[in-house]
Amino acid sequence: MTDILKVENVTLQFGGVKAITDISFNVKEGEICAVIGPNGAGKSSMLNVINGVYLPQIGTVTYNGVERRSINPRDAAIAGMARTFQNIALFQGMTVLENIMTGRNLFMKSTWLEQGLNIGRARKEEQQNRLAVEKVIKFLQIESIRKTPVSKLPYGLQKRVELGRALVAEPKILLLDEPMAGMNLEEKADMSCFILEINKEQGITTVMIEHDMGVVMDISDHVVVLDYGKKIGDGSPKEVMANQDVIDAYLGVSH
């Protein structure tokens, strides 16, 4: 399998603070790659480098065969990258349907004025895109909350809506930032099923940051471990579990 994403020697600094130091890893097409590590290890920064929110000082990201140091987040989305956020970033006053619809924005050609007034092309486009949105709503089993404002939903469902918004963009690669944070067991099981199905049945490559080791070891094909901005492990879940550096980072050793 070819590598869809190559991160090479990336270093990211905020002033004097090095968030990421010289990290390289590859993500194969069609795999679930988990990025794990303790708090402050640089995981979210890594995702932000991948989809162009942060500009690394050194290093390159090769996505789909194109090597670059920076990319505009909009261009990243056009190139087929979709993501969710650690702290839910939905429009709280809008309904589930409307929120997911925003994920189809790239497929709409009408201007903001047309969309705002719901006239001309905007109207037609909304109808055309509604089908894609409804398919995702069915897939995520959230039909019953279609018209519910997001602010009224429990946390676990909001996470699901956010995944829905990323999915309707028809991505090639999905970046998930802690998709299971704050969920109970049942919600985690549901979310794991969705991620696996997205990966296995729709063939979407997934890069996910996750803290729950059980989930990571169960569903990912490939695990990258970061600690203090450095990569300390890279391999299959089994290899990573046997890696002494990883064990030290998680269980703690005297420095």
Added chain:
Amino acid sequence: MATIPGLVLSNKKSNPNAIALRYKQLGIWNAYTWTEYAAEVSKTIEAFKSNSIGKGSVVGIYGNNVPKLIFSISAIQALGAIVVPIHPESTKEELKKIILSSKADFLIAEDQQQVDTYLGVASECSVKNVIYLDGRGLASYDNSNLTSFDDLISKVSGSNTEIDINSLNDKDTAFYLYDEYEDNLYKVSHEALVNNCKKIIELNTLSAKDSVVSYLPLSIPTNLLFTYVTSMASGMSLNLPESNQTIEKDLQEIGPSILYAPSFVFKHIITSISYRIESATQENYDRYMKHYDSLMKIYDKEIKGETSIIDTLTKTWLMLTTFAPAKNVFGLTNIKHAFVSDGVLSKVNFDFFHAIGVEIQHSFGQAVSCGCISVQPDHSVSSENVGSPMKGTEIKINNNSEVLFKTDCLGDSVSGELNIEDGWVNSGYVGSIEDSGALIVEGRSDDILTLKSGTKFSPEKIENLISCSPFIKSTVVIGSGQDSLSAIIVIDPNSVNSWADRKNIRYTGYSELASKDEVRDLIRDHIKCVNEAFDSELQIKRFVILHRTLIMTEGEVTKTMGILRNKIATNLKDIYSAVENKSDSITLNDIDKLTYQLNVNKVM
């Protein structure tokens, strides 16, 4: 032509462009006319023929009500095969029992959940092929026995031959129906089922202009009769909701004129109103309560025929401001007939529905009697009886108070002999007959309890009265061989939650809520009220509030929320023995292998 596929054809002929089936998919209502319906059925027939379903086959329809399964029913029957509807939430044991006793050789399964359940028992069954509708999650399954419905259909698309019903006979078996209480399978013929349905249509003057919503699986025999067969025999439209979670919204959008549901659904509507009101502002809460009281007072006068013009005006005002909107929320605005089976509504609930203009009609029947032997007429005001026998049906009570019946629409047992006494079928229920000729059903004869003093009684009557509180989901009365009665109470999570929020009671989850002293007092007050209706011997003296709800997949309740006592007595045996020993606290080893501490509370 009184066969189901024959009815498809005659509907196509008489109402070619009328809506036959309406279903919601991807958020949008879609419809099939009878012409399109018949075309879908003939396409399905070709597909099934290519998969060697034919005369003599027995095919399980295993899933919720989705159009493809609905078309499959008449397609299978047109091929001379027999349909066995199976509940989508059936356990492995139940599925195995149904497959083995029906000798089913094909299954049409809705999705992965049903396929998985089947694969769990596949080695013990001789099903030749499983046809699945939704392949989601099944891509990695390596089983040559699984066939995709869409693949079968795509191979025959284009062929649009007329449904051939020449080889069908009215007396052929149409369905095998599973009776959960009896744990037995019954066969019913096209003729019996359709004729029984025509009696209901005639009695209530239903027509092709009506519409009915079917949101329970067709494996429930009464539901099959009142929704699917009714739509077939009258030509009215059958409406299918999008999913189990969207029923309330879908009902509201359809606004059907005919509603069928077991009693628990109507009780659920009452509970939903109650928890919405509990969580309303104090002002709205008080207003609703006031309006409710006035409405019920006017209804009492209506029954006695004593209403004045002021009452009529007040009622119009109450309906406009409060109850018409409430009716609309639950999709009850257009209801002309609301049929109830599987128990009667308590008087309070029955009267409330009648007061707001929802004509509840109790009915009684089982799989063996094609779903119905008696039904209340329109505008009946008695909440106790289940109506008079239908045409062609006779009912009598034997010396043991058991309900016996004769009907011209009778099924037969597949796996064993029918319980027949001198030409009369024993329904397995006890009851009595009113002077008016209407039947009163007290409960199942197996459930009759005998107190230490020798007094026999049916626990269902007491349970119904206790469960009429919106705060109580189910009740199990125990006391066989005891000198007094006790009850296991299952609280309703939604309404008790709202109530607790209103009272500022803090709790973390269901089991903590159930153990709260305030909840205990709430339940105790209700039981005290109910006790007033009974002699001292039949009063509930002690009760236990269960830390969980009764679980359908554990076989503790039927698919229509009926109590299955044997299983409950096994699963909760610690409660039974504590009640027997008159101890005040119970250490319960539950089915989840955890231990719970419960209290036995005294009513006095």
